Amino acid sequence: MNFVLLFESIILIILYMTSSRPFDKPIPKSPESPYPIVTNFCDIVSGFGRGSAELGIPTANIPIDQVPNAARDLEQGVYFGFARIESIDKEERIEPRENHRNVEYNYGKYLEQSNGDFDILPVVFSIGLNPFYHNKHRTLEIHIIHEFKRDFYGAKLKFNILGYIRPELDYTTAEALIADINKDIVIxxxxxxxDDYKKFMQVLL
Known part of the structure; x- marks a missing residue:
């Protein structure tokens, strides 16, 4: 193994992940109007199944009509905040998806307190049409920055929106989209x- 080349590759990755992009928006020291925007508990529903299967970045899909008007009126793009999951005592069911993959609605039955699944967790999410996939309807897709052992369709999610990272972009390749999502997560x-942002975890208690 050429350790010099390996070291240089690691440095290049670090420089990429920490450098700003021309379309990134300045993020203030603490949230500024219209933030924070806080939701009630929303349903986690089945989306297109592309986050995990195609991008390796699972998302929780939230019906756009369940979020406050202030969130619906936001510019299409990528945002960040905190979220908290709540499981529901309901019988499991299977729902067919248009891509012929069945979705297990377990309502968060398999979430684990010991794994930190019910903690208040950082999130990055998109609001928009996702032009790479040519969506026809505005969606809200949340990536919870946490390692879950199982899916949790049907559970509830309460979250806040604390800031804006960048506008929604079109991409010519999935690789470019994945690279930017990973940079969004780092930001x-x-x-x-x-501390000026962590204190807004408390509004989700």
Whole structure:
């Protein structure tokens, strides 16, 4: 193994992940109007199944009509905040998806307190049409920055919106989309780890 080349590759990755992009928006030291925007508990529903299967970045899909008007009126793009999941005592069911993959609605039955699944967790999410996939309807897709062991369709999610990272973009390749989502995650984690943003975790209790 050429350790020099390996080291240089790691440095290039770090530089990419920490450098700003021309379309990134300045993020203030603490949330500014219209933030924070806080939701009630919303349903986690089945989406197109592309986050995990095609991008390796699972998302929780929230019906856009369940979020406050202030969130619906936001510019299409990528945002960040915190979220908290709540399981529901309901009988499991299977729902067919248009792509012929069945979806297990277990309502969060298999979430684990010991795994931190019910903690208040950082999130990055998109609001928009996702032009790479040519969506016809505005969607809200949340990536919870946490390692879950099972899916949790049907559970409830309460979240806040604390800031804006960048506008929605079109992409020519899935690889470019994945690279930017990973950079969005790095930005969100860095900002949400500051005291001026972490204090907004409390509104979700």
């Amino acid at each position: 969100a984690k860095r900002v949400l780890d500051t």
